[in-house]
């Protein structure tokens with residue numbers, strides 16, 4: 001029986017084991033563990049990769065968000081407009097600083113923040129807009145930047161899932177005022193533990209980020225602000241530096257798998273060329289609101305200059321999503337639901353007073369989406385097994401109707 005885990009990092013490690021072990025040895029020999037040359041080399045390489053003037057290594061993606069919000073001086077009572085359909089940390093970081101997340105619904109095709117939903121939610125307390133480049137695809141940034149410019153707001157990109165993804169030829173993390181990245185092991189560029197980065201083109205913000213990363217000290221032991229310990233350690237930086245060299249290859253592998261899935265789902269009769277089927281909707285690419293296309297060839301971006309890096313390949317299951325998931329689990333095919341509860345419905349945010357029904361596209365996505373395995377080392381046999389097993393589910397399911 002062919003099993004397909006949602007993610008298996010072992011083949012990736014096997015392919016770079018010598019390089020990684022040499023990098024770890026280098027750090028052990030140096031006994032330089034916190035920041036230092038590995039971190040600053042990584043920062044230079046990340047700035048080049050992300051097409052920004054500055055990049056700083058930090059302790060996690062969550063801390064990248066908190067640090068970014070501290071750098072724009074977000075205060076209790078301030079508001080940040082963001083999406084309710086994302087990982088918890090997006091709004092959690094806002095709450096941690098005593099501010100309020102004001103949610104705006106998503107585009108139901110890309111699951112990214114819908115620019116048309118933003119402007120009516122701006123108040124005198126609004127300080128920033130925080131789009132998330134969900135699953136590895138950039139949000140529609142031009143209208144978001146235009147709204148921010150008109151209302152004098154910061155834009156913080158939550159690019160935790162999107163390193164190397166592009167919007168109209170520009171890299172994630174280089175478009176807004178600050179970009180936030182995660183090196184959590186399941187991200188496309190994963191450390192051997194927690195890690196993250198912030199990027200910016202603004203020298204003043206870069207300086208604020210740098211100082212707040214080390215308890216607001218400048219110089220050491222002289223504190224202008226209360227920051228935190230948001231440092232990246234040298235071992236993680238050394239591992240990430242090795243992996244960064246391979247990232248574009250791995251991205252190509254993910255894009256190949258996404259295109260292959262699309263072909264296989266269409267061949268199986270589960271969707272047509274538009275990506276729609278009676279049981280399933282395939283993940284589309286979109287450069288801007290209203291323009292959508294399916295990736296059908298591995299190496300050809302449906303929209304030139306728009307690069308989806310497929311941190312996740314997420315299908316929409318029109319009915320019986322949870323039954324399909326159980327069926328796949330039984331057959332040793334890993335899946336995940338990103339995310340089963342919209343953030344406006346989270347218990348810990350009850351004080352913000354959001355009602356169920358307020359964000360219908362987000363709530364619908366939470367009830368119907370399913371991520372299937374997409375990591376680059378999957379074999380064609382494994383991809384075929386996933387599609388055949390899903391097809392089998394819907395065949396037997398149809399008998400019940």
Ligand SMILES: *Cc1c(COP(=O)(O)O)cnc(C)c1O
Pocket residue numbers: 060061062063086087089090132158160161181182183184194195196
């Ligand atoms: C992973 C993730 C984060 C948090 O990153 P950590 O490194 O796990 O703290 C934040 N936002 C999004 C959208 C993420 O996917």
